[in-house]
Amino acid sequence: MTSREEFQHVFHRQRGIIDQSYVSCLQPLVGGDDEGVLSALLQLKLLGSSAIIHRDPGEEVDAERLKALLPRHTGTWSEVVEELYKDSEKSPSFDNSRGTIKTDIWAGGINSARPDGEPGLWLMYGNGRALVGSGGICEIANTESRHTFLDLPTLICGSSALVHRYAMDQGVFLSQRISDCWVSMTARIDDIGPEEAVRNVRSRFGNGTATHTSDGNGSLIRFRIPITETPESLIWQIESEKAPPPPPLEDPLDVGPLSAKSSDGTYSFSESELPLRLSNVDALVLGAGGLGSWAIPLLISGCDTADSRITIVDGDQRVEAHNLNRQVLYRTEDIGRPKAHSARRRVLRSLGLREESVRSFATELQPRHAYDKEDYEGDDMVTLEEIAGEYFEDMAQEDDGIIGALDSMQVALSCLDNQYARTTLNRACNNRGVTMVNGGCEGTVGLVEIFSGDRCMVCSYGPEEALSLEKISCQEEGSRPVNSIVTTSSYVGSMMACIALCELARQRGYDVRIPEPRDIVDGMVSKRCSGSLPWIKGVCDDHL
Ligand SMILES: [Zn+2]
Known part of the structure; x- marks a missing residue:
């Protein structure tokens, strides 16, 4: 090694x-x-x-x-x-x-x-x-x-x-799942309290957190060392019982x-109506991580690549080493590159596709892309020009590309770990009468569900959850890092591709059944009874 x-x-x-x-x-x-x-x-x-x-x-x-x-x-x-x-x-x-x-x-x-x-x-x-x-x-x-x-x-x-x-x-x-594990550097400082210690002592590893020493005479301040600077042999020196088979x-x-x-x-295994390939597909995939990196190539595998178009939108996430255990489109040489562009390059190259058949935007999906201006713009709204400054021209061009992709998509796949962006995509879909396939997974638990206008993320999960800005992230600085394993994320990603393909086939007049929404828990698949929250009668206030 x-x-x-x-x-x-x-x-x-x-x-x-x-x-x-x-x-x-x-x-x-x-x-x-x-x-x-x-x-x-x-x-x-x-x-x-x-x-x-x-x-x-x-x-x-x-x-x-x-x-x-x-x-x-x-x-x-x-x-x-x-x-x-x-x-x-x-x-x-x-x-x-x-x-x-x-x-x-x-x-x-x-x-x-x-x-x-x-x-x-x-x-x-x-x-x-x-x-x-x-x-x-x-x-x-x-x-x-x-x-x-x-x-x-x-x-x-x-x-x-x-x-x-x-x-x-x-x-x-x-049997005992562990969410995260890291190595800290601890410093003892005598004669001052924790707050003062945090104010006075710094490290290149970012902000510290401090507590009193047990004798009360000083403070212990701890700095989390990023995994990129920690040898693998120093982390995960902890043991937990294994679950029986x-x-x-x-x-x-x-x-x-x-x-x-x-x-x-x-x-x-009988089926008479399944087509071999679908033509003129226009699909949008939000998120090119654990789910998207499976859903993107699998979706393309069911389409005629001569006349179909896939758009990949993935915020500013870059490929990291600890993505490589499940995000099948990336290799070591992609580390540090934006996922959206790396995913596009990989599928174009491996499938020998035309440049224009896959587009990528390394931009977060924002309300300004998804809604009409009057739906979200208040008096205190900052303009794109104010946000972007000297990059205004580039950003405006990128915005036009994303809006164009939203307007032309026939189906959308929500593969992101960012709840707010999911809800934004869901509203963009409802506005346009387009079906959204939603997927999520954490550890050995995953879900795949379908939103086709009768309900939205807010009806289903409540406004607090649906509009939450918390990013459940697989990055070090994420507020709640989650476990991920390939067998769950590839199952969810491939099922999302199946549902999207069947929805596209249905739009083309094929008599295919849409695969059922489902949960997968420890390798066991069960039907997902997706519905609205009981206290939301009919549709929610925000339902469009
Ligand atoms: Zn709703």
């Missing part, structure tokens, strides 16, 4: 959820079809785990659809895997033995055959359905397979649930966007 890597803290945001040193020792045997194996491997790699791949390392890889998510998707298995694990300490090995091989994780499309008698976990996916089970595969009716616009996001939500379940079965999760799966988990389980308890 080089000294640079020692300060990267790639897994910082998940170390309060899982036992990272235990995860780094896992070596599941992974089998299935090429795209199934690679999507499971991508999840394992982002978790910090290695694997044994059931392949001949010299065999050619067939994983065209994963090209936006993998650093390399063509060549031999050994070349593709080496590139994926380039910056990792451990890299997977291969086992190409035939006969009685017992995979721990198996992932394949509905037409691929898993050997009988295997005891491990499996994922079957296709036609917008995904099932995760253990042991023998259940009987699935109508396994006729064709390519559809939901294939890639369905595979990703399936492999997220599969690898999450594997991690739970291995007992890697902590859950009871074995009896029935498969129905984790795909469309339900595979019928009311009579049988499983079917």
Whole structure:
């Protein structure tokens, strides 16, 4: 490990959820079809785990659809895997033995055959359905397979649930979750009180906080050392009990966007109406972090890129090392760059798209973009010219771009951790009669819901929450840092892409069902009963 890597803290945001040193020792045997194996491997790699791949390392890889998510998707298995694990300490090995091989994780499309008698976990996916089970595969009716616009996001939500379940079965999760962990520098100062100590003593690490010494004769002042200056070996020297593995799966988990389980308890993957690709899509994605970096490429995978347009808006957030455990579009070389532009560059390059098919704005979404002027401008409102000063021209041009994107969007995805910006986007959508897909996640809990005008963020969450300016941030200075792990954020991000794609298909006259809003808690998916708060009758005062 080089000294640079020692300060990267790639897994910082998940170390309060899982036992990272235990995860780094896992070596599941992974089998299935090429795209199934690679999507499971991508999840394992982002978790910090290695694997044994059931392949001949010299065999050619067939994983065209994963090209936006993998650093390399063509060549031999050994070349593709080496590139994926380039910056990792451990890299997977291969086992190409035939006969009685017992995979721990198996992932394949509905037409691929898993050997009988295997005891491990499996994922079957296709036609917008995904099932995760253990042991023998259940009987699935109508396994006729064709390519559809939901294939890639369905595979990703399936492999997220599969690898999450594997991690739970291995007992890697902590029973006592820890939100954050850091190293402080403490100084003792005699003969003065804490307030005076804070006033008089400074550090380049920012403001200190002080308390009385236990003998009352002085003060202890503490400064939080930023993680970028703390060796990884000094943080997370704390221990917490691991949660026991859950009871074995009896029935498969129905984790795909469309339900595979019928009311009579049988499983079917049939679907006749799903299109292959949607043309002339115009979508806006707010936020290019843990959710957006999955939702953006997965949304594009269902669109005809020759005539579709995606707009990415992400405030002034820059890529940080501790984003790399889940934000699939970024690599080490993106650290320090604005997320919106990095995400755009990555998808343009990996998918070979035209420059104009993806636009990016590294600007926070503001009321001035979302509403008509008279809706928000009071007498004391400052003008853009006053805010922007010499940058007025640039900002005005950027504002026009964002307003144009809001006016032309057919669907919006709210992938941000900033509640105020979500509400702003929600109002912009309601004003324009556009559906907004909202997603959120924290640790191993996530949600996906749909706002299509009948209610808004204020009706659903109340004005205090909906208009809250608190930023729940994954940055060091965020007021409440949250845990994040890839299996939850990729599940939510891919489900958001599925719902947005189905909404776009519905607008084009396809008879598709819109996937149900849902919660995901510790790998278990349940229907989300989204509605208004009980004390808000009808619609809220702010409802537009
Ligand atoms: Zn409302």
